[in-house]
Amino acid sequence: MDSAFFFTYFLQFVISGITIGSIYAMVAVGFNIIYNVTEIINFAQGEFVMLGGLIMVIFYNKLDLPILIAFLMTVIVVAMIGLLIDQIVIKSIKQPTVLTLIIGTIATSILLKGAAMFIWGKNPYDLPAFSGREAINFFGAVIQPQALWVIGILVVVVGLLSFFFEKSIIGKAMRACSDNQDAALLVGISVKRMILLSFALSAAIGAVAGVIVTPIALMEYDRGAMLAVKGFAALILGGLGSFPGAVIGGLLLGLIEALVAGYISSGYKDAFALAVLLILLFVRPHGILGNPTVAKFKKF
Amino acid sequence: MLSIEGLCAYYGDLEVLNNVSLTLKQGQIVSIIGANGAGKSSFLKCISGLISKKTGRVIFEGNSITNFSANSIVKKGISHVLEGRQLFNHLDVIDNLNLGAYLFFKRGNSGLISQRRDEVFDLFPILKERSRQIAGTLSGGEQQMLAIGRAIMSTPKLLLLDEPSLGLAPLIVSNIFSIIENLNQKGTTILLVEQNANLALGISDFSYVFESGRIKLQGTGQELLGNEDVKKAYLGH
Numbered sequence: 332m333d334s335a336f337f338f339t340y341f342l343q344f345v346i347s348g349i350t351i352g353s354i355y356a357m358v359a360v361g362f363n364i365i366y367n368v369t370e371i372i373n374f375a376q377g378e379f380v381m382l383g384g385l386i387m388v389i390f391y392n393k394l395d396l397p398i399l400i401a402f403l404m405t406v407i408v409v410a411m412i413g414l415l416i417d418q419i420v421i422k423s424i425k426q427p428t429v430l431t432l433i434i435g436t437i438a439t440s441i442l443l444k445g446a447a448m449f450i451w452g453k454n455p456y457d458l459p460a461f462s463g464r465e466a467i468n469f470f471g472a473v474i475q476p477q478a479l480w481v482i483g484i485l486v487v488v489v490g491l492l493s494f495f496f497e498k499s500i501i502g503k504a505m506r507a508c509s510d511n512q513d514a515a516l517l518v519g520i521s522v523k524r525m526i527l528l529s530f531a532l533s534a535a536i537g538a539v540a541g542v543i544v545t546p547i548a549l550m551e552y553d554r555g556a557m558l559a560v561k562g563f564a565a566l567i568l569g570g571l572g573s574f575p576g577a578v579i580g581g582l583l584l585g586l587i588e589a590l591v592a593g594y595i596s597s598g599y600k601d602a603f604a605l606a607v608l609l610i611l612l613f614v615r616p617h618g619i620l621g622n623p624t625v626a627k628f629k630k631f
Numbered sequence: 632m633l634s635i636e637g638l639c640a641y642y643g644d645l646e647v648l649n650n651v652s653l654t655l656k657q658g659q660i661v662s663i664i665g666a667n668g669a670g671k672s673s674f675l676k677c678i679s680g681l682i683s684k685k686t687g688r689v690i691f692e693g694n695s696i697t698n699f700s701a702n703s704i705v706k707k708g709i710s711h712v713l714e715g716r717q718l719f720n721h722l723d724v725i726d727n728l729n730l731g732a733y734l735f736f737k738r739g740n741s742g743l744i745s746q747r748r749d750e751v752f753d754l755f756p757i758l759k760e761r762s763r764q765i766a767g768t769l770s771g772g773e774q775q776m777l778a779i780g781r782a783i784m785s786t787p788k789l790l791l792l793d794e795p796s797l798g799l800a801p802l803i804v805s806n807i808f809s810i811i812e813n814l815n816q817k818g819t820t821i822l823l824v825e826q827n828a829n830l831a832l833g834i835s836d837f838s839y840v841f842e843s844g845r846i847k848l849q850g851t852g853q854e855l856l857g858n859e860d861v862k863k864a865y866l867g868h
Contacts, residue, residue: 500736503726507719513681514717516701517710518781519734 339471344593345586346469350478350547352585353485354380357540358562359569359577360489361533367496367572368529370509371432375416377559378443379534382409383541384550385447388456398461406538412443413534417527440555447552455549458542477546484543485578488536493574505529564608570621579619583607632657632820633678633789638687640670640677647673648685649844655789655822660815662823662831662852664865665841671824672714674841675791678822679711680704691789706734710787714794714824716778720767724758727766727777731784744784751780754810772803779807783814790814792823796830808834828865832856840865 358376365373386408390401420435421427461480466473496502507515508525515522541550561584569580587607588600595603611618633655640648648670655661663671676682678689680701689697696704705711719727728751732744752759755776761769766777775795782790792811796804804827812834815821825831832838835852840861848855855861 500729500733500741503722504730504733507722507730510719510721511717513701513713514719515730516681517679517705517713518730518732518785519702519705519737520730521702 335471340593342470342472344589346472346474346478348586348589349582350475350481350585351588352565352582353481354540354544354548354558354581355561355565355584356485356578356581357488357536358558359565359581360492360574361536361540362562362566363572363574363577364492364533364536365529366509366566368505368508368525369432371429371436372563372566373416373530373533374433374436374559374563375440375443375555376533376537376562377555377557378440378447379409379413379537379555380541380544380558381447381550381552381555382412382443383538384458384545384554385451385456385541385552386538387458387542387545388451388550391458392456402542405542406535409538409541410531410535413530413532413537414527416534417530421526421530422523440559444553444555451552453552455551456545457549458545460546461543464546475547477543481543481547484539488539489574489578492536496574561604564605567618568608568611570618573618573620576618576620583619632692633822634688634690635678636688636690638674638677638685638689640673640682640685642673642682642684647844648677650687651841651844651846652687653839653846653849655820657788657820658815658818659836660811660821660823660834662825662835662838663841664825664828664831664838664855664861665847666864667826668843669841670844671841672793673844675711675793675822675824678704679709679791681711705785705787708786708788709791710782710785710789711791712778712782712793712795714797716774718766718769718774718777718781721765723765724762724769724777727781728758728784731781734785747784747786751784754783754813755780772799772807775799775803775807776810779810783819787819789820789822792821792825794824794826796825796827804830828861829856832861 358380361376361379362372365371383405387401387405390396390404391398396404416439420439421432424431424435460475460477462476464475466475496506504520505525505528507520508522512522565580565584566577568583569576584604587604591603592600635651635653638648638651639646651674663674665671673682677685680699688695691707691709696707719730728748729744732747735741735743757773758776758780761773766774769777779795795807795811808830811821823831832852832855838850838852838855839846840848840855848858848861
């Protein structure tokens, strides 16, 4: 294989890795939002992505709404579903420990998947790409314009969220709730409202991911669980609670998968991705960008 | 300023306070002493709203706050420093202090936050040196100072202090107690729960001794310091 040919292939794998990695990163970011407020992992996060794609299909393909309106409506509807999950599932658990709450989110994920199969059936759905499907040539490799949308939106979302949680007082108040709920109440923070906000925000981010990935990868009712697993792996790779960590973890996972699928076999891509995750857990359990000092004060 | 009438409180079915009544006048330091499990901390939690399963009445400045939520009670001007400091351990010192003034932010008064922070730094200069340190990594004494600093950021009228001397070296304890007196002289009313009876009675205008969820004795700090029962049980004489 000559070197130019090798380079083009390599570039192509990197581009697909970054694209799919961006979606994992968005799922990981969604996990982080709820984790940063409650220290629980919401395993229904992948379902928000699935719902984002499929609800957009209704607003855009079936109801023929303009794309921006359909996008906004989808995000709002999924955010409302996030609110309902908090109100109906999370608040109803009588003895809320981190473990019971996580089990609650797994049950919710299964229920949402069942409901989606009932509404949309088992077939995958497509959405038109935002800027058409004409591939862009990049040093011999091809990039779908939608991939640029995915990466661009990820950068914007992560930038805004990092600013929100690191710099704004509401973001810090949300993080304070995960640290010590009694102390948060005693300084006047409404913990219930913050948890509600975290569910709405992470559902909205999930919906955005669903809408932007469907034109590339289609969307069907049972996609959520695998996305949740991959997003969770990205989260652990990058460091629980860190937004830049979620991005690095997601991109790394996407790259490993794409390179293994390209050079070895697509059958091994998940195994390699999870093996890297395990190795990292052995040598750096707080993740690539997690802060080991802060990690000591967290429940997990 | 604060009046508690017939307060009973429960953890599940277990009664932790039984018919406690007391009053607190503005500008006073009132202390509560007693053994472990006497209901002292639960009593403070009933006032600040962290314990909601209770009967009786909590009246603050003439209004009942008995069934208010904890995040509403702080708005009335009551700040509570919990036992064991209970900081936001993974945030730094400045963030902890800023969140202490979360109410100012909610009222659209964010400008006041940095002014209050400077006042807290005047009171606890070490916190200024540690301003970017993660709270969980501070020493015990510094954590206690930060806990008090965070509680006074919202300029409370009444400060509830739970075991501020717990686990601290004597020199640091006397430093913290002189700051408590200083806060009181500046106008903050203080309700202090403390195992170190000598220290607590020494700075209090009035004190109560709790035993098994009830008030067993009451009197001025000096009266209780001279009481034989108190001497035997709490002062080690």
